[in-house]
Amino acid sequence: MNRSTTRAALAALALALATATALPAHAHGDGHSHTPHHGGVVTEVGDMDYELVAQPERITLHLRDHGKPAKTEGASARLTLLSGSDKTEATLTPAAAGTLEAKGQFKVAPGTKVVALVTLPGKKAANVRFAVK
Secondary structure, three states, X not given: OOHHHHHHHHHHHHHHHHHHHOOOXXXXXXXXXXXXXOXXXXXXXXXXXXXXXXXXXXXXXXXXXXXXXXXXXXXXXXXXXXXXOEEEEEEXXXXXXXXXXXXXXXXXXXXXXXEEEEEOOOOOOEEEEEEOO
């Protein structure tokens, strides 16, 4: 292959990759969207949607598996909240179908970063990241 053919092939490959990654997250055809259902911030990891609703007295994590509430019996989540120079940790436990929750006093404001380690029975732990809006 000569240089011009190689360059053309690389350019075509780059265009194909750029086009493929520009598709919206809900385009994989299973019919579920990644919009917040509870007014929080949504992050997708694997086939699960995690919606964080962070309030000063309560932090709730809603889990959806293919658009339906995930089974949270026996599940837990360990959250680290980073707000400016403040670092707070919280442990969430099952509260309702598809929901993990912690009550207490939390510093949450726009820009707060949250890292969650979510453990579901029989599944590999998921590392989920959020930025509070």
